Amino acid sequence: MQILDGKLVSKAIKDQLALNVAELKAQGKKVPHLAAILVGNDGASETYVASKVKSCAEIGYHSTLLRFDDHISEKHLLDHINMLNENPDVDGILVQLPLPKSINEELVINTIDPSKDVDGFHPMNVGKMVSGLPTFIPATPYGIMLMLEHYNIETKGKHAVVIGRSHIVGTPMSILLSRNSNPGNCTVTLCHSQTKNLKELCLQADIVVAAIGRPDFVTGDMVKEGAVVIDVGINRVADNTKKSGFRLVGDVKFDEVAPKCSFITPVPGGVGPMTIAALLKNTYHSAIGQKGNRN
Numbered sequence: 001m002q003i004l005d006g007k008l009v010s011k012a013i014k015d016q017l018a019l020n021v022a023e024l025k026a027q028g029k030k031v032p033h034l035a036a037i038l039v040g041n042d043g044a045s046e047t048y049v050a051s052k053v054k055s056c057a058e059i060g061y062h063s064t065l066l067r068f069d070d071h072i073s074e075k076h077l078l079d080h081i082n083m084l085n086e087n088p089d090v091d092g093i094l095v096q097l098p099l100p101k102s103i104n105e106e107l108v109i110n111t112i113d114p115s116k117d118v119d120g121f122h123p124m125n126v127g128k129m130v131s132g133l134p135t136f137i138p139a140t141p142y143g144i145m146l147m148l149e150h151y152n153i154e155t156k157g158k159h160a161v162v163i164g165r166s167h168i169v170g171t172p173m174s175i176l177l178s179r180n181s182n183p184g185n186c187t188v189t190l191c192h193s194q195t196k197n198l199k200e201l202c203l204q205a206d207i208v209v210a211a212i213g214r215p216d217f218v219t220g221d222m223v224k225e226g227a228v229v230i231d232v233g234i235n236r237v238a239d240n241t242k243k244s245g246f247r248l249v250g251d252v253k254f255d256e257v258a259p260k261c262s263f264i265t266p267v268p269g270g271v272g273p274m275t276i277a278a279l280l281k282n283t284y285h286s287a288i289g290q291k292g293n294r295n
């Protein structure tokens, strides 16, 4: 069993991006600039946004963090997005999800200029992705593809079972894995809460991607010997031995599943850091005017 080390791979990607930024500077060009919008004070969202901003600083990007409280009006938020759309210095715009119930998430996403939509959530970019055209690929599935690529994991002809059909993870993941590319060329089964024979399907999988949001959902008896298991879940469970009062666990029961796997991602230190590296890659591509990354 080999651990897929998201910290290590994301560092390699960030090191390369830092070199690219130094080169842009040497050529007198502007550095990439990511603008992140955070509404409310959800602890987990704060952590993610903070680590995105910190990563930008580490590799020499500019970043702007706009923070608003829960009561911000939808109009005010849209006005700010429009200002970022019109600001030629800003290359990437990210609105951290979820948003408060009072704000229409779809309208917010539709307002982001597709050419700055480094999350790849705008319907125009989703359409391009589905059509196999160059565009921004949502960061989490993009990061997973980069991880599979880094470790040279054979995916061609394999049966991949993706659990979860969200627009930000499961659905784009299923599309990328089924593409005629490397990594890719999988036969994909996309499962969700209405799937009847989940355990049987998982037992047939050469690759399992778990994106459910339930701690320890995938157990040892659901995974076949030699499978590749990608754990997307980030769940906070109460733990009073920790200073924070919680610890992070994935959607996969690691202790049971890991011994059966050929490869497995840990939580933390697996998909999470890769998501950030992928977002930074999308932002770089936006800055150099090349929305050409296809996996």
Ligand SMILES: NC(=O)C1=CN([C@@H]2O[C@H](COP(=O)(O)OP(=O)(O)OC[C@H]3O[C@@H](n4cnc5c(N)ncnc54)[C@H](OP(=O)(O)O)[C@@H]3O)[C@@H](O)[C@H]2O)C=CC1
Binding pocket: 140, 163, 164, 165, 166, 167, 168, 169, 170, 191, 192, 193, 194, 195, 198, 211, 212, 213, 214, 232, 233, 234, 235, 271, 272, 273, 275
């Ligand atoms: N590491 C990272 O970078 C990221 C991690 N995450 C984490 O990944 C997890 C999933 O996130 P996200 O995709 O946004 O979650 P969502 O809640 O949007 O989607 C969860 C999916 O799981 C399905 N599901 C729920 N219960 C079951 C069940 N009993 N059996 C089968 N399927 C089920 C749902 O089905 P249905 O559609 O029928 O409701 C849904 O499709 C979370 O833990 C989240 O924190 C998310 C984004 C990035």
Ligand SMILES: Nc1nc(=O)c2c([nH]1)NC[C@@H]1CN(c3ccc(C(=O)N[C@@H](CCC(=O)O)C(=O)O)cc3)C=[N+]21
Binding pocket: 047, 048, 051, 094, 095, 096, 097, 098, 119, 139, 140, 234, 248, 267, 268, 269, 270, 271, 272, 273, 275, 276
């Ligand atoms: N518009 C938008 N884009 C997103 O990409 C987006 C989002 N909204 N909303 C929420 C999810 C979640 N997400 C994570 C990113 C990094 C880690 C990450 O770095 N995790 C670390 C641990 C972090 C910690 O200690 O809490 C790890 O797994 O090692 C996790 C989760 C991005 N998301």
